[in-house]
Structure formats: C-alpha cells, structure tokens
Amino acid sequence: MTLIAEAQPDVVLMDISMPVMSGFEATERLRAKQPNVRVLILSMHESREYILKLIQCGAAGYVLKDVSSDELITAIKTVYSGATYFSAGASQPLFSQTDFLTPALASEPKEALTCREQEVLRLLAQGASNKATARQLDISVRTVETHRQNIKTKLDIQTAAGLARYAIEHNLID
Incomplete structure (x- = not known):
C-alpha cells in the first residue's frame, strides 16, 4: 500500500491470490485509502462468488488471465475512463444463472459481511x-x-x- 500511496496510479491491476493478503482485502483497503484509484482484477478464477465479492470490495472490472493483450489494454483503458469492464469469461458466470434479476447476493445474509x-x-x-x-x-x-x-x-x-x-x-x- 505504501508504494501505491507514493506512485499515485490511476489503475491498479490486482490478482486474487497473493502472498501477503488476498485480492479481496487488498482491493477493499486500497479503495478505502485511495478512493480515486480504479482496481481491475486479473485472475484465473471464474467463480461467480469471487466476482461478486470483488465488486462489493470496490473492483471496477474483472478480466480472466487468458484474455489477449489487446483485450487487457482495452480493459485498462475502459476502467481508467471511469467505466467498468468484465471480460466475456468473467461475465458468463455472472449471468449464466436464472436468478440474475434478483438481488446479486440473495443467498447471503441481509447484512452481508465486509x-x-x-x-x-x-x-x-x-x-x-x-x-x-x-x-x-x-x-x-x-x-x-x-x-x-x-x-x-x-x-x-x-x-x-x-x-x-x-x-x-x-x-x-x-
């Protein structure tokens, strides 16, 4: 986090599995301390739960690691512009279930965990x-x-x- 405070990036590319803290925690901490920094998740995980939790933590986008370099550049530019970006592989788990029109975390408790x-x-x-x-x-x-x-x-x-x-x-x- 110190490096981010010093460098003041516009976009941070974040993984979920990291040695010191998870991408969930790192995203949440980063967004709390640097709310203007946009977080783009680059991960191998296609789990709907992971994607939804990262959105809750403040991620602006989610891209699977198997995307082309051109698509990754597009994702970074999109997130930098203030929009959100989800690669096809990340969007598919979000909308493949028929309950996507109901609240996203309907199976979660009324007051979801941070x-x-x-x-x-x-x-x-x-x-x-x-x-x-x-x-x-x-x-x-x-x-x-x-x-x-x-x-x-x-x-x-x-x-x-x-x-x-x-x-x-x-x-x-x-």
Whole structure:
C-alpha cells in the first residue's frame, strides 16, 4: 500500500491470490485509502462468488488471465475512463444463472459481511486463533474479537462450528 500511496496510479491491476493478503482485502483497503484509484482484477478464477465479492470490495472490472493483450489494454483503458469492464469469461458466470434479476447476493445474509470480516471468518474457520488471525492480518487481537462478534451478529450464528459451516457453505474455505 505504501508504494501505491507514493506512485499515485490511476489503475491498479490486482490478482486474487497473493502472498501477503488476498485480492479481496487488498482491493477493499486500497479503495478505502485511495478512493480515486480504479482496481481491475486479473485472475484465473471464474467463480461467480469471487466476482461478486470483488465488486462489493470496490473492483471496477474483472478480466480472466487468458484474455489477449489487446483485450487487457482495452480493459485498462475502459476502467481508467471511469467505466467498468468484465471480460466475456468473467461475465458468463455472472449471468449464466436464472436468478440474475434478483438481488446479486440473495443467498447471503441481509447484512452481508465486509471483505475484512470474510478474511477473519476464513482464518478462524480454518482453525486460527484470534492471536494468529491478528498477526496474519496485521491487526490487533481486540479488532479480531470485534470482527468475530460482528460476524456472529450479522449471520445470527453463535458457535465456532456454525461459523466454520457457514464458511464452507459460502466457499470461504475448502
């Protein structure tokens, strides 16, 4: 994030799978700190859930890694101009289901989890302690506890097992 603050780019090309933090979290953090920066996701994932979550996190476009260089340039220019861009491979999963006219996250709770809450839930559901989660996300243990309580409240789930089940059912963990 420091490099982005120094370079002040107009468009950032972002992947989902990165070593320090996920593309979900990075997109959400970047948009919170640099709201004028447009984020274009370049990914191999064709998952409808991933695409929708990245839109929620503030991504302006989504392009699969198998697109031509010409299409990638078009996507960057489109996002730079203030519009959104989704490659055909990314659009297909979004509109292939017959429920696309209903709210996009109809299967999600009324008050959807933020990207950060999803990251906390993913780590906790994988068995990480509050302390380990805090260390990995570079936040305080108290912040993890607050996120955990907010997640439980939003999802109306009271047990760790219930949270793990939710995470599995919503593809937050394998």
